[in-house]
Amino acid sequence: MRSRNPEQEPVAGGGLLHRRALLVAGGLSLGAVEVTARESGGSAAPAWMRTQGAPLSGYGGRAPAAEKIERIVGDLSFPSSGSSRTPLQLLAGTITPSSLHFERHHGGVPAIDPTRHELLIHGLVKRPLIFRFEDLLRYPTETRILFLECSGNSGALGAAKPEQVSAGALHGLLSGTEWTGIRLSTLLDEAQVSSDGRWVQAEGADAAAMARSVPLAKCLDDALIALYQNGEPLRPEQGYPMRLLLPGYEGNTSIKWLRRLKVMANPAFSREETSKYTDLLPDGRAEMFSLAMGVKSAILQPSFGLDLRDPGYHQISGLAWSGRGRIRKVEVSADGGKSWAEAALTEPVLSKALTRFTIPWAWSGGPAVLMSRATDETGAVQPTRSDWQARYKGGRGYHNNSIQAWGVDRHGRVSHVYA
């Protein structure tokens, strides 16, 4: 930093600047090299300007240098059951490319022939119906940008010691994409749900016949039968040719490769909603059907593996989301939670979608502890790690939406810390 001006006075401890601080007007230099008048005539043409470039292509690929950006593939306890995570710390904005959307499979990715795939709606309905994929292509469509998060995301925050892994490895069972599909209420209306219907069990056409029960009210509200992701037909690992999509709900309820919706009076109490995906309380009881994901945020840059090179200006950037609506605000702390400053939110701030937040930070070169805390439009605030730990019986658990901290040492090295 060359000089100080009021725009660059910190608004919170540790050097956090106002979210709309004018950095350069105050003489802040971020690394550009000033050149002489002679040099400024323009540098010599590089090698790649002296030869004709590559031709047009039908389906584009990545720059060689970007090909190291891959999903973080976890160990598989069983060959086809496991998860891969979105490398959030290497991405920008709010849209996750479909190729990098996280995966969680219970029986692998089935190779479905779309001409033979059917969706059955049955149970407590007056008109049981079968929809072929081709039939559904004729129905009216809706499009929404939504986040999807596995309820096991950030489970590592329950570990006794902070794991030294990347932000994607911690929080990357989270992605955000644009989905297009048919409003499920349209199909349920056509099947004429009986008055005693209260729950719907959804089943996938995978080898696990993955199944979850969800409230009928949600299915009649904003649920979609998604056929497209980011404009294209669904990818195989995202449920091709069709998946259930329950905005804001824990990821595994959005059943992939959807083949069956059974309207019932009560939940099925399947394995995936009793022995798994429940939240154990200190008294030994467990909460079930914790469906809407809690308000949450995470700082992605800087983070473990993305160390700071020099003191001075840095952008702190991350994502915030809530299963209950829009993000109202995100606060950032650089002093381990003693003081907070409000981050800028990237427009549009959409309901049940990822919201990018940023805040400028003048790092002094001393130790710092970075945290983010999101508040949603219902007024719900992201809890501290200790509050979350006190509420549930320890261990990795599900639905961990607590505040996570990155420590920065005098060398700029970033590590995961409990603060």
Added chain:
Amino acid sequence: MRSRNPEQEPVAGGGLLHRRALLVAGGLSLGAVEVTARESGGSAAPAWMRTQGAPLSGYGGRAPAAEKIERIVGDLSFPSSGSSRTPLQLLAGTITPSSLHFERHHGGVPAIDPTRHELLIHGLVKRPLIFRFEDLLRYPTETRILFLECSGNSGALGAAKPEQVSAGALHGLLSGTEWTGIRLSTLLDEAQVSSDGRWVQAEGADAAAMARSVPLAKCLDDALIALYQNGEPLRPEQGYPMRLLLPGYEGNTSIKWLRRLKVMANPAFSREETSKYTDLLPDGRAEMFSLAMGVKSAILQPSFGLDLRDPGYHQISGLAWSGRGRIRKVEVSADGGKSWAEAALTEPVLSKALTRFTIPWAWSGGPAVLMSRATDETGAVQPTRSDWQARYKGGRGYHNNSIQAWGVDRHGRVSHVYA
């Protein structure tokens, strides 16, 4: 259609229904098959449920059936100069996957080493500056969803007879993605523009050294130096490692592989802004620097190649956009422009971004002519083809934003018509 109810009474000629018509509540059946109580117990597990599926992957690919969706690659007059188009009629929503974003190259796609790429800002500035790619990664970022359209898009509407090609072949020099980059005003502030600077010439590091002049005011307003598209580093064909991005402006001003920005008092009057990309008037003069793209829309489904199979309900769906701001409304006609009904717009409706519109249509089975007409927030209305043709001297031309029509015959075949 099984029955009629007031929800399904047409609101305009040719069977257009209200944009929020409740289709199924009125007994409209769209193709689902009613099954017996016995069958409704659930069908037998298909073959792909009887075997474990494919494992996790680092970077996902498409379903085999979706691999036919490719950019429409045009003939190249010169090996590395040409364009490929987005197959708009096969996509949904508003986000174009980066792999399918249209291309327009003047010297092919250069293979740039990002560690050796530099951006020079010079000319009428107090401090000529060089920014390395690595330097720019430290600057504050902004994210916006924006359309990009080549000014040659829809040029075929100037042909003497309507070309029988797909909607993508007509209008597919158009895509919409999420861009993340640095506000150009930040870099220009750092370089300290002289008071006599009025224009900026941008030059790319391709073999054509593609260059355009744009007003300094635009560069200081909402221009970005884009580094990421849909979350990932830019694709090579979209300007890796950095491109200029001028929201709402004709595509070729958003110079790819950006290497140089020269602040000047006047435009450079380069080949690409004098002999090309100008609009010839009937009196022989030409309009230059028609930079903001006009308000426009196109119906994508149904369209040529996507015939209607049966009379009854169909969704009419398309995209609308304007280089001057938000879309205010889209009207659709099924009777060749005699009567119009307002389409539903998918939220969020963003400035200078693609907006998806839909309207339900009860096709009688008789001949129909489908058209869409967009109005933007400035009040500008998309012109008819005959008005556009009268304003400019004929031929293919640039900046053609006129209304395009699809004819539907008694067999449901869709063709491009002048109406």
